[in-house]
Amino acid sequence: MQFEITKDFIEEVAQLIATKDSTQLVELLKDLHPADIAEVLDDLSFDEAVFVMRLLDSETTSDILEELEDDTRARVLEQLTPKEIAQEIDELETDAAADIIAELPDERKDRVIAHLDDKEHAKDIVDLMRYDEDSAGGLMGKELVSVNENFTVKHCVREMRRQAQEIGEVYIVYVVDDEEVLKGRLSLKSLLTANANTAVKDIYKGDIISVKTTDHADEVAQIMQKYDLFVVPVVDQLGHLVGNITIDDVVDYIKDEADKDYQMAAGLTEDVVADDSIFELVKGRFPWLALGLFGSIISVNIISGFGSAMTNYKELFFFTPLIAAVAGNVGVQSSAIMVQGLANNLIKGSMWHRLFKELSISLLNGSILVMIVVVFSHLFGLGWLFSLSIAISLLTVIIIASLIGTFIPLILNRIGIDPALATGPFITTSNDIFGLFIFFYLSKLILGF
Amino acid sequence: MQFEITKDFIEEVAQLIATKDSTQLVELLKDLHPADIAEVLDDLSFDEAVFVMRLLDSETTSDILEELEDDTRARVLEQLTPKEIAQEIDELETDAAADIIAELPDERKDRVIAHLDDKEHAKDIVDLMRYDEDSAGGLMGKELVSVNENFTVKHCVREMRRQAQEIGEVYIVYVVDDEEVLKGRLSLKSLLTANANTAVKDIYKGDIISVKTTDHADEVAQIMQKYDLFVVPVVDQLGHLVGNITIDDVVDYIKDEADKDYQMAAGLTEDVVADDSIFELVKGRFPWLALGLFGSIISVNIISGFGSAMTNYKELFFFTPLIAAVAGNVGVQSSAIMVQGLANNLIKGSMWHRLFKELSISLLNGSILVMIVVVFSHLFGLGWLFSLSIAISLLTVIIIASLIGTFIPLILNRIGIDPALATGPFITTSNDIFGLFIFFYLSKLILGF
Structure with missing residues (x-):
């Protein structure tokens, strides 16, 4: 039966470490699965984790090492000599062994490999290290x-x-x-x-x-x-x-890729999780926020360029967040569908077919949205020409936003860049800029200011 | 070796169906894996697919049935009598059999079960149908x-x-x-x-x-x-x-859940994929667009409520898309981290700890962003008090947006609603509304208009 790691259990372990009660500690942990011990260690302080590792036999510690989170593992390995690392590696299956050696600093890699006892095993590990991490060779193990x-x-x-x-x-x-x-x-x-x-x-x-x-x-x-x-x-x-x-290796890969895509869509540049440190979270979140801000500064400049409209058509400026929001939402939907379609190999048919389809969808959705806005702008007290102008420019914004959302991922994919990059803040920011420009430019043409 | 399904191959199959050349067709498909045949059928028209199904033996067709996309399968099953369906089901493993029967209209379920030949198999299937779809009982099979x-x-x-x-x-x-x-x-x-x-x-x-x-x-x-x-x-x-x-069943589940979360974050209400029909895509995209639009209409009303500021502080209105964009981006990041943390069981510690952490992150990121904006607003020719006002209100917006993004998923999770709902358009729309209100309200307090 699996074991549930409770807060109380972690505290009990911490207590035993504090009192250096090794016998009790080994007794407490001996029936646990290495994956569970790894989870406990991830929750302890670094010194506590090292204390526990030193108590356990190398068969268990090697399995724990494999299951630890990347940063905890890196810090634990720093404390070990190349010979000690080699002893752990000797116990591991070839694919896990190659992955862990690959994470080491270059100068330590060779020294660890030189210390491996089982020469056949060492040969297999070195062989695996030739392959690209994201290839079948990089995922495979030699055990069969x-x-x-x-x-x-x-x-x-x-x-x-x-x-x-x-x-x-x-x-x-x-x-x-x-x-x-x-x-x-x-x-x-x-x-x-x-x-x-x-x-x-x-x-x-x-x-x-x-x-x-x-x-x-x-x-x-x-x-x-x-x-x-x-x-x-x-x-x-x-x-x-x-x-x-x-x-199991493929499941981990699928999960990691899904997490990565989700994070990219949310504008997170690093692989951050909720329990990372404040500094890591700031680092993972700042870049897209900054890029989004610079994009918005362009938007501010565009709008201010149409400042002369303020005299007669000041309501246009009340509508800017609406235009930006609709452009952003439409763009994110289109790009998410493309990114997922590309990832699952579902994008069939020609570019023209895709263009026709996206145009139809955005025309249909856009027309209904525009009707709602026209009713609202009428209630809001705007004249018919003004409402018509908003309708035409909003519909254009919706169509352009959906085309940008559809074709940027396609183009990125074609030139070999991960299309998932073109989701979230990237699409919303660029659609804000294009959307606001189109909105004001068309309004100027129609209303004449 | 696996088989790659090319456009040419699909065309060849379609050609053979058109000329009703059954012998050639069976010859062409006989060495294919049922999963490959299912992929070919998903790409053919419905009548063509039924034509092919009728040519193959029931062992193959039952495997194909299992692999078909949900809507194709539903349409194929509609064409079969309960007895014919029962023959297919007899060939399937219990978990796949129970899933397929569960998809049938209620009045057909019992009739199909009554026609099952292998009574032991039928008992197992009925037993499996008792369990909730998303439980271990719903995922399991009886074969062991x-x-x-x-x-x-x-x-x-x-x-x-x-x-x-x-x-x-x-x-x-x-x-x-x-x-x-x-x-x-x-x-x-x-x-x-x-x-x-x-x-x-x-x-x-x-x-x-x-x-x-x-x-x-x-x-x-x-x-x-x-x-x-x-x-x-x-x-x-x-x-x-x-x-x-x-x-394999768990991999499908993980993949489906990840796709669902990604789509929710992008504001897609239905499980739509790029090659769905235009009507299905419109249906999957419209609801969040409409909700986003209604949210934006509230924003328009809020801004117009501060219309009196136009006389002396017209630049405030140039900044609205910037405020909305920053609030949206911050909120989406915070909520994505929480949604992923909740899904992976990584949210530890108290609410107060979470509050402190999120406040620190948003203060750090916010301060740098605000400095950039202040430099810009100075270059833009705004006075110091005006710049200060923008700085204070933007920082407040960032903090509130990050708290909304963090705590809405937490609260939804606590009351038993999928927290993934609180991402994408939901967060951006509500943050637009709150952000713009805070921005104008604080500006009014500081600048006095």
Whole structure:
């Protein structure tokens, strides 16, 4: 059963650390899952966390290390010698090991690797470090069980037994040929039901879905989701089986990407969370606020350029927040739909088709909104020409805002920039500027001031 | 290897349907994964999709049905008799079967269930339909392999073989006692390495993590992510093993929730995607636009209430979009951090602590922003008192906006409403209103108009 970490529990741990009661502390933590201990450590002060780490055996601490939050881990690792880090790494699976080494400062990386005891393990880790973090190669681990297609079931079980001893859990058995080229997979079910002398060749399933080392992590995530896979084998350009990716790593990736997109849409530049320090939160929030402010200063200048309208059409200036808000809302909706569509590979059809669709939507929504505004401006006591002017300029603003919201993500995506950048403050700020300019310019043309 | 669905391929399929060339069509599709065929069908017209479905055997069509998009599936099912639907359902795993039946109109549900051939399967499906969609019970399936703790390894393998015949894939073997209470799990590894006469009791792992039928799907997702689980057993209140949840269902859930939060933040009320029809997109976008507009109309009224300031302080009206933009951006950042923190269970500490933190952040960010604005307003030719007035009112607006952004999600969460509702247009609109009122009201106090 999982364990719920309560405030009381954290306090109990802190108390035991304060009184240096190591025996009680080890007793208290010994049945906890490493992920739970990591969560406790993340909640303690740094010195307290290091105190606890020193009490536990290296099998447990290596698992804890893997589960700690990035900044806590970085600080803990700073306290350890390269040799101590190497001892932790020796206990870890290759993918976690490569990730943790990659986070170290460059000068420590080589020294840690030199201290690794298991040379085969070290070779695998170094091999994994070649790959780009966001590629299938960067996500995969080297731990897998594979058998030759020419084995019999009996031979195969013996071989699996040998390989399984070295790795944590076996979910799937890969079948390869003499050249280590991936041929298919053996299900536990077929192993259980087959005769001991049957050849693997005769019972394996050849319709295996695999990814290439160079495939992007997004693609891996999409494939695993689409085909409901728990594990996917990774092959090199020649089809050799070089590793496999388990769904837990992909789940973390999907979650991180979703969080990142959400934060970008909200104008947060760093990966900040509610319990970060005040300084980190300021750093994560300031840049977009500043950019938004500079954008707004441009808006102020644009409006002041039409200051002469104040004599006869002062009501125009009451409408500026309305124009800016509508332009912003329309733009954010359009861009969010595009960003999500691009991320999920749902953008089909030509640019012209997209243009037609977006124009229709904004014309439809815009017309109803404009009617509401016209009724209001009439009640507000504005003349018909004035209301007509507001109607025409607001409709234009809505159409332009929706086109900006639609096409900026498309263009960014085409030139290889993450389209999610073009959401939130970016779209609202640029739409404020364009929207206000269009509104005043068209009003000037129609009303003549 | 997975298959990439190209435009050319879709056209080829459409061509073969047009010429009613069934033999060629079956030949073309026979090696495709059902998930790929479903993707092809989603891209075809409805009549074309039905034509293809009629050509394929029920094992394939049931898998396709499971993978189709909701609206396509609903339309396909409308064309089938309850008996035909029951035939498809008979081929599906219990969790997918229960989900599909739940989507049917009420009067068809019972008729489909009555037609199910496999009575054991039908019982399981009906049992699953009792649970809330967003609970562990609603996510779980009945397909699992369990053995009694008193079995020997040999007996156990025989039993697994029998049970495995009826289910698709075996990843984990559960161990239960005579009362069907979950005791632990057997790893493939321990089965491979144990002697045939060893008792299961002596080799199973008892530290199994499980969830209760009534646990919320969010909790299940968090547990599976935290402990890196592929499958998690589900027990009832008395600890009896009643089903299990596989990670693929949880991945779909995580993805859907992330998409929903993102769309809420962008002011989309329905689950719309880029390739939905124009009508659906209008329907998904209009409500928040309309609410935003009504909010803006309030803003227009507030500003016009301060119209007397136009004589001496007309520049105040040039600054309104700046005030609204800054208030909106600050509010969205604060609320996004809270919404994400609440979703990931990261909000710790008291309300007072939260208040202090948010005040500090907004004071820090606000002070720098205000300095920029003061420099600008000076360059813009405004007097010192005027600049001071703008500085004080802008700083107040920033602080209030950040508090609104922080506490509205917290309050919604406390009264049981999804806090994600309080992002995007909701926060920007309410902050526009409050921000503009505060700005003009304070300016009036300081400048005296």
